[in-house]
Amino acid sequence: MYLSKEKRKWLLGALLAGGASFLILPAQAQEAASTAHSFHAQWPQASLSAEASAQVAQDTVKITLASELDGASQAKVADQLSKTLASVMQEVSGKSKVKASSGNFRVWPMNNDHGKISSWHGRGEIYLESTDLAAASELAAKVSDRMPIANLAFSVSAQARAKQEQALLAQAAQAFRERAKALTEAFGFASYTVRNVDLSGGGAHYAPAPRMMAMAADKAAVPLEGGTEMVTVSVRGSIFLHSAQK
Secondary structure, three states, X not given: OOOOHHHHHHHHHHHHHXXXXXXXXXXXXXXXXXXXHHHHHOOOEEEEEEEEEEEEEOOEEEEEEEEEEXXXXXXXXXXXXXXXXXXXXXXXOOOOOOXXXXXXXXXXXXXXXXXXXXXXXXXXXXXXXXXXHHHHHHHHHHXXXXXXXXXXXXXXXXXXXXXXXXXXXXXXXXXXXXXXXXXXXXXXXXXXXXXXXXXXXXXXXXXXXXXHHOOOOOOOOOOXXXXXEEEEEEEEEEEEEEOOOO
């Protein structure tokens, strides 16, 4: 299509004008962002934290059953130990209230005074875990003649911890708001807004009495009693302080 000289000049001018308007937009956006940043920069900021804690009963036990034996042959020790573990695992598996799983299995040499191998020692483990402490104790007692208890570990179940942390979150948030308000008034400002907030949780463990950590040798189930655990929810963040000082 043929365009006259006058139309070409008009079209070029229109394109240049349109291009100039697009070039202005980024500068306008930068100016707006700079203004917002300057506006926020005028507000003083303060960092603070608050937390809420509660002692929770440990409702879960993990029992470590262990079998150890010595022998002159590595293969013989490994074979006898494997048979013991298989026998016990068959008896403790498939229970609805107690979860059974395999633990460590190791056979290693024992050296004499001359540094030569004199015998072999083996150790195998099975773990029992349950929130039903009585059922776990009873099951462990049934196999204690072959695999006695080597260790007990108590903890708070994930369900109980989540429930407690949900309750503590509301308390920690309220404590954060009260502290923010007190800080705002202490420095003579009229109000505040939250800039950012971070949440975290933790727990301190308290072990049960040592007398509860042993199983009777006559296959009688001993009552297990867990300790307590301090569950904590922390709220950390910063706030903007608003308005002229009082």
